[in-house]
Amino acid sequence: MSQLTANDLKEKLKKKLITEKGVEVSTASNKDIYYALASIVNDEIMPKWYETIKRYQDKNLKQVYYLSMEFLIGRLLESNLLNSGLLNIAKEALEDLGFCSELVFAEERDAGLGNGGLGRLAACFLDSLASLYYPGHGFGIRYRYGLFEQRIIHGNQVELPDYWLKEPYPWETRKEEEAFVIQFHGKVHMFKRNDGSLEFKYENTDKVLAVPYDIPVLGYQNEVVNTLRLWSAEPVAYQEAGQEENSEFYHDLDHQHSIEQISGFLYPDDSNYEGKELRLKQQYFLVSSSIQNIIRSFKKNYRLPISRLPEKVVIQINDTHPSLAVPELMRILMDEERLDWDTAWEITTHVLAYTNHTTLSEALETWPEEMIQNLLPRIYMIIDEINERFCKSIWFDHKELRDKIPDLAVIACGRVHMARLAIVGSFSVNGVARIHTEILKKQEMKDFYTLFPNKFNNKTNGITHRRWLLQVNPKLSNVISEAIGTQWIKRPKQLISLLKYSNDKALLEKFDQVKHENKKILANYIHQQTGILVDDQSIFDVQIKRLHEYKRQLLNIFHVIYLYNELKANPNQDVTPRTFIFGAKAAPSYHLAKEIIKLINTVASIVNYDKDINGKLKVIFLENYNVSLAEKIIPAADISEQISTASKEASGTGNMKMMMNGAVTLGTMDGANIEIYDLVGENNIFIFGLNADEVLDYYQNGGYNARDIYNTDDRVRLILDQLNQGEFGIHNIEFKDIFYNILYHNDPYFVLKDFEPYLEAHELAERAYRNRTTWMNMSVTNIAYSGKFSSDQTIREYATDIWKIKQMD
Numbered sequence: 001m002s003q004l005t006a007n008d009l010k011e012k013l014k015k016k017l018i019t020e021k022g023v024e025v026s027t028a029s030n031k032d033i034y035y036a037l038a039s040i041v042n043d044e045i046m047p048k049w050y051e052t053i054k055r056y057q058d059k060n061l062k063q064v065y066y067l068s069m070e071f072l073i074g075r076l077l078e079s080n081l082l083n084s085g086l087l088n089i090a091k092e093a094l095e096d097l098g099f100c101s102e103l104v105f106a107e108e109r110d111a112g113l114g115n116g117g118l119g120r121l122a123a124c125f126l127d128s129l130a131s132l133y134y135p136g137h138g139f140g141i142r143y144r145y146g147l148f149e150q151r152i153i154h155g156n157q158v159e160l161p162d163y164w165l166k167e168p169y170p171w172e173t174r175k176e177e178e179a180f181v182i183q184f185h186g187k188v189h190m191f192k193r194n195d196g197s198l199e200f201k202y203e204n205t206d207k208v209l210a211v212p213y214d215i216p217v218l219g220y221q222n223e224v225v226n227t228l229r230l231w232s233a234e235p236v237a238y239q240e241a242g243q244e245e246n247s248e249f250y251h252d253l254d255h256q257h258s259i260e261q262i263s264g265f266l267y268p269d270d271s272n273y274e275g276k277e278l279r280l281k282q283q284y285f286l287v288s289s290s291i292q293n294i295i296r297s298f299k300k301n302y303r304l305p306i307s308r309l310p311e312k313v314v315i316q317i318n319d320t321h322p323s324l325a326v327p328e329l330m331r332i333l334m335d336e337e338r339l340d341w342d343t344a345w346e347i348t349t350h351v352l353a354y355t356n357h358t359t360l361s362e363a364l365e366t367w368p369e370e371m372i373q374n375l376l377p378r379i380y381m382i383i384d385e386i387n388e389r390f391c392k393s394i395w396f397d398h399k400e401l402r403d404k405i406p407d408l409a410v411i412a413c414g415r416v417h418m419a420r421l422a423i424v425g426s427f428s429v430n431g432v433a434r435i436h437t438e439i440l441k442k443q444e445m446k447d448f449y450t451l452f453p454n455k456f457n458n459k460t461n462g463i464t465h466r467r468w469l470l471q472v473n474p475k476l477s478n479v480i481s482e483a484i485g486t487q488w489i490k491r492p493k494q495l496i497s498l499l500k501y502s503n504d505k506a507l508l509e510k511f512d513q514v515k516h517e518n519k520k521i522l523a524n525y526i527h528q529q530t531g532i533l534v535d536d537q538s539i540f541d542v543q544i545k546r547l548h549e550y551k552r553q554l555l556n557i558f559h560v561i562y563l564y565n566e567l568k569a570n571p572n573q574d575v576t577p578r579t580f581i582f583g584a585k586a587a588p589s590y591h592l593a594k595e596i597i598k599l600i601n602t603v604a605s606i607v608n609y610d611k612d613i614n615g616k617l618k619v620i621f622l623e624n625y626n627v628s629l630a631e632k633i634i635p636a637a638d639i640s641e642q643i644s645t646a647s648k649e650a651s652g653t654g655n656m657k658m659m660m661n662g663a664v665t666l667g668t669m670d671g672a673n674i675e676i677y678d679l680v681g682e683n684n685i686f687i688f689g690l691n692a693d694e695v696l697d698y699y700q701n702g703g704y705n706a707r708d709i710y711n712t713d714d715r716v717r718l719i720l721d722q723l724n725q726g727e728f729g730i731h732n733i734e735f736k737d738i739f740y741n742i743l744y745h746n747d748p749y750f751v752l753k754d755f756e757p758y759l760e761a762h763e764l765a766e767r768a769y770r771n772r773t774t775w776m777n778m779s780v781t782n783i784a785y786s787g788k789f790s791s792d793q794t795i796r797e798y799a800t801d802i803w804k805i806k807q808m809d
């Protein structure tokens with residue numbers, strides 16, 4: 001940990017400002033201070049980074065590599081200060097110099113290199129790996145454009161490009177000398193060598209250079225610095241491309257542009273697969289550069305025969321996006337390391353492990369056979385052979401599954417099934433919450449489970465409590481530490497000691513005060529962003545996540561409309577004022593999701609300005625939901641809305657973040673909500689609605705009719721008719737699509753079915769909230785149990801059960 005004092009830091013800052021920016025403190029901008037501070041932190045990091053790499057080498061430790069198309073790391077200055085033990089003195093130093101630390105931190109652009117939960121999970125995992133002394137690194141893509149920036153204009157989502165690299169990014173180091181060449185297209189020629197082995201030569205390939213940019217990943221006050229390596233696509237030097245310097249090819253700007261496009265932007269769809277060739281290129285680009293890198297490091301560091309790769313290397317593939325790792329590793333082992341098929345297969349299937357993050361059928365990746373054949377001819381040959389051998393093994397060794405071969409085959413009906421490829425080529429397949437893993441085993445991947453029962457395992461997600469409690473909620477952290485000491489910071493499960501105090505009125509009051517202060521801060525932010533004043537004594541009811549039908553923001557806004565209708569009918573109703581807060585981005589091509597955003601904003605524009613209801617209800621849609629906005633909202637949440645249609649949300653992680661900050665969950669028995677329920681018990685959570693078995697039963701056997709509810713429930717009919725008749729829209733037809741989706745597509749996500757139970761859950765919550773002691777007791781109980789969801793716990797489980805890696809001592 002750093003020994004610097006606030007005064008040292010001030011002196012360093014002054015020096016940096018002069019030497020790097022040529023300005024004095026008195027004239028420095030927040031941006032100048034941001035860069036100067038980042039540079040000081042980097043000075044601290046660099047020697048530790050070097051030392052960590054050396055120590056891993058000296059100790060010959062097995063390494064884990066996390067391959068992911070997304071790393072949603074957010075901002076790094078504050079978390080790097082925290083992890084290097086400098087945060088408090090930095091805040092002090094900035095204040096002394098007349099700067100507001102928050103404004104300085106806000107100068108950093110979010111690295112929004114992810115869509116949502118999957119990408120943020122990868123970032124939390126890196127934090128835990130480093131903090132627990134594990135040799136673990138991330139490989140990803142350095143997209144020039146991250147997830148789009150969202151603006152709300154007249155209630156509609158408008159997408160702007162996120163050119164986050166416009167200004168220098170102080171945390172990255174370009175390592176040009178460690179680049180690799182990636183080959184696309186071309187022809188493959190097969191030759192027999194003298195010893196009978198096969199040699200593959202490529203002709204006329206398109207070559208792309210993968211240049212790494214390294215970002216340090218700091219452990220929490222432990223001297224460890226791991227690496228997140230992001231690849232950037234560039235044209236190869238003309239000599240390597242086999243071209244003349246002045247050939248047209250090399251000077252063709254279109255060609256250069258098409259190469260740079262490979263790391264050009266992050267695909268903004270989550271859970272909706274679209275078979276775009278550029279996306280496939282991105283996937284192979286990530287996989288090929290990372291695996292080449294892993295093999296080169298293995299050879300250089302361990303000096304062991306390649307057959308011993310599984311002793312020193314394990315690769316986790318984050319969803320199917322990097323599942324070309326299976327044929328790519330086979331290719332390198334056979335074509336470059338000259339191993340035979342069986343030996344290469346043995347190694348591959350002992351190195352790769354696969355995590356599944358969704359059972360939504362529309363998210364399952366399959367690629368047209370010809371697309372892979374054309375773009376990656378050698379990879380296609382290998383996939384074809386994997387498929388042949390796998391199908392044969394079922395035919396001969398699992399006669400009972402012969403009929404199922406079309407559902408199991410890696411290549412079927414002209415498409416390559418990436419999840420099947422990942423399962424067949426990995427030694428471990430895990431789901432991300434207990435119920436999700438059970439659904440994989442019993443339904444989605446049932447036959448694979450029969451074939452490979454030992455591969456399947458569960459690893460419930462987690463979140464880093466360092467960022468999501470210590471960093472974002474310092475006030476709460478202090479109150480916790482005053483009560484139970486600071487050990488929880490290193491051992492988050494010790495938060496459980498808070499239970500001793502869950503009836504201690506004086507302490508509960510302190511927690512209440514902190515929540516209230518956080519709510520005031522958020523209320524200010526809301527005012528500044530939207531011009532709307534919200535009551536900081538009202539219940540802050542929060543739903544923040546990507547917009548998707550299955551996450552049911554629609555159910556939430558229907559409830560708001562219901563409350564509004566009730567208040568209009570009876571303005572003197574004695575209710576606790578409520579503020580409903582939303583944050584959500586919709587995939588740009590997801591029409592219905594965008595309609596729902598429009599609906600929320602339209603309802604907000606009516607409710608927030610209606611004098612009849614006396615400010616008892618406010619609806620806030622905060623635009624551009626991202627990691628930094630989450631950090632502002634989560635500490636202020638009272639109620640955490642986790643209301644997905646049961647069986648659909650694999651885990652959820654926002655549920656864990658809000659629980660850790662003292663919000664009480666109002667949700668369905670889905671994903672990790674179930675595990676939250678198991679811990680806190682029925683009195684400390686509001687559960688409602690259909691469970692997963694009931695939902696799956698309806699899907700399989702029918703029996704649900706949304707129109708029955710429309711016909712019999714006046715409250716529901718009123719809301720739907722208001723939508724249909726244009727009461728919430730300037731144009732009459734505005735929300736007809738939502739209306740039709742519910743009544744003519746039979747409400748595929750059971751919004752109407754769960755409406756009444758949802759109302760009841762809210763009534764219970766409102767009643768509980770009125771009694772401050774009851775509520776704060778619930779809140780503290782939730783915090784106490786939340787240590788279970790620290791990603792440290794999750795990472796320990798991955799490390800011992802799957803990766804078999806050891807902590808550095």
Ligand code: 26V
Nearest residue numbers: 117118270271273357358432649650651652653
């Ligand atoms: C899927 C696709 C489909 C192809 C186009 C691009 C793209 C990008 C991302 C995804 C990932 C969808 C899966 C996903 O994000 N799952 C979420 O993973 C979280 C972490 O495990 C989990 O908490 C959420 O419940 C789950 O929805």
